[in-house]
Amino acid sequence: MKTEDKTASQKPLSYGRQWIDEDDITAVVEVLRSDLLTQGPIVAEFEQVLANYCGAKYAVAVNSGTSALHIAALAAGVKKGDVGITSPITFVASANCIAYCGGTPRFADINPNTVNIDVDALEEVCAQYEPKIIVPVDFAGQPADLPQIKRIAEKYGAMVIEDAAHSLGASYSDDGIEYKAASCLHSDMAILSFHPVKLITTGEGGAVTTNDENIYQTLLELRSHGIAKSQDKLIRNEGAWWYEQQTLGFNYRITDIQCALGLSQMKKLDSFVERRRELVKIYEEVFADLSEDVSFLLEANDKKSAYHLLVAMFSGGPERRKRVLDYLRTQNIWTQVHYIPVHFQPWYQENFGYRRGNFPNAENYYEGCLSLPLFPAMNDSDVERVAVAIREALQ
Ligand SMILES: Cc1ncc(COP(=O)(O)O)c(C=O)c1O
Structure with a gap:
């Protein structure tokens, strides 16, 4: 994995960002x-x-x-x-x-x-x-x-x-x-x-x-x-x-x-959603050859998602996902994990007795998920940049 820090030269890309005109x-x-x-x-x-x-x-x-x-x-x-x-x-x-x-x-x-x-x-x-x-x-x-x-x-x-x-x-x-x-x-x-x-x-x-x-x-x-x-x-x-x-x-x-x-x-909501959906398509194309490492959470046939988040799921366990997140930060790409299961939160464990292991599907999902940058003001080339950085992180 390359570790050079390009932070200063690259604009920040976060998992979500407003559009104000x-x-x-x-x-x-x-x-x-x-x-x-x-x-x-x-x-x-x-x-x-x-x-x-x-x-x-x-x-x-x-x-x-x-x-x-x-x-x-x-x-x-x-x-x-x-x-x-x-x-x-x-x-x-x-x-x-x-x-x-x-x-x-x-x-x-x-x-x-x-x-x-x-x-x-x-x-x-x-x-x-x-x-x-x-x-x-x-x-x-x-x-x-x-x-x-x-x-x-x-x-x-x-x-x-x-x-x-x-x-x-x-x-x-x-x-x-x-x-x-x-x-x-x-x-x-x-x-x-x-x-x-x-x-x-x-x-x-x-x-x-x-x-x-x-x-x-x-x-x-x-x-x-x-x-x-x-x-x-x-x-x-x-x-x-x-x-x-x-x-x-x-x-x-x-x-x-x-x-x-x-x-x-x-007034811009529909165009925001359409742009999010376009970007998801570009992500799918650019990541097509990485399907063994990364898959996206996509919409079911009877749903049209507004794609507030683009969730990528990484194979290979939580350590690998963590490595990707940490590396992306060195590239000024700010991904996030959505979400830490609520029953992991100390307040929930103290007050309601929840424990790790209570909800296996949620916990399994949590170990590999990462929300990648997705917001209407992103350029197509920003998707490319995320893909390059993820390829580097996975090396
Ligand atoms: C699923 C969900 N519900 C509720 C909220 C709470 O919204 P707000 O941040 O506007 O209080 C959030 C915010 O992140 C959310 O993601």
Whole structure:
């Protein structure tokens, strides 16, 4: 393996990166020059565009995907002692939302072909724990098996919160009909994230989508301190200044500044996804002769992935994967492991007794996975550069 350090001469390539252009900057500056920086009209406009795009009735925008998960779990009624089930291969936030509400996070192992929650494993865990919620994660941008998950959830009386943090712009089909991720046609709610590495960005930000009006009203209240939103819900009304906090909520509000960026980004979402998909094709071509060493996590026939991540799986065990990651860093190429299984986290082991060995498919996947650079502003030649560096690392 060559060890020369080209860091200074090569631009950094990270596994994900935002695209910001002059239109985005103009949109943000316009809000900065206006009267309302937050709680103005742009938040509702962004919500409308999000809901329309996903094909859901309602969207509630908040200050992060994590906040979205928290209020979604609360709106689903998760309380102390309740169980919620998610995938062990996800960011910790998908499981933490259950714990925030006093519930117990449980996991169903992944399907190794899709790295999404395995429906048979899910059914078994549901039978054992009778969960209040199921949080399937659309891992790397590919929707989970939502129609099947919805059927399992109905059987066990659970609500489904689709974690669509990776999948804005993705779709799946069922019985020949195509559904958008976060449309909530096979879930009660879906959450989105607008962190800069995601499909679009608002800096930090997130949203919950739903088709249920009661849930929508609850989400609005939880976002803003638990203060009742509509006049007709007030217990009393002493005048124009009057407001009532009727439940315990939070300040999870997003600003108009952020939503102006979000609106501008939404205009480019489809082209972002198309460029990601083009780059994946180029990766496949350039890596074709390395198929014994590296394979990519690709989409299933009935799914269209938004490719938030391009996950490469390296054969030869975790030491080899580590060598590749370390070498790529010397070349200014910043890959990442998505994800350390949540049940490996010390807090999960201390509080819920999880151990290594609990979810073998997740653990096996973890040992070889590496997310390679994939973002719309990448050039075709950047893929070439990653391939050259990986070939060097594997020598
Ligand atoms: C699957 C998944 N869910 C939820 C989140 C939380 O989103 P945020 O970072 O916007 O809080 C993330 C963020 O990385 C994620 O990857």
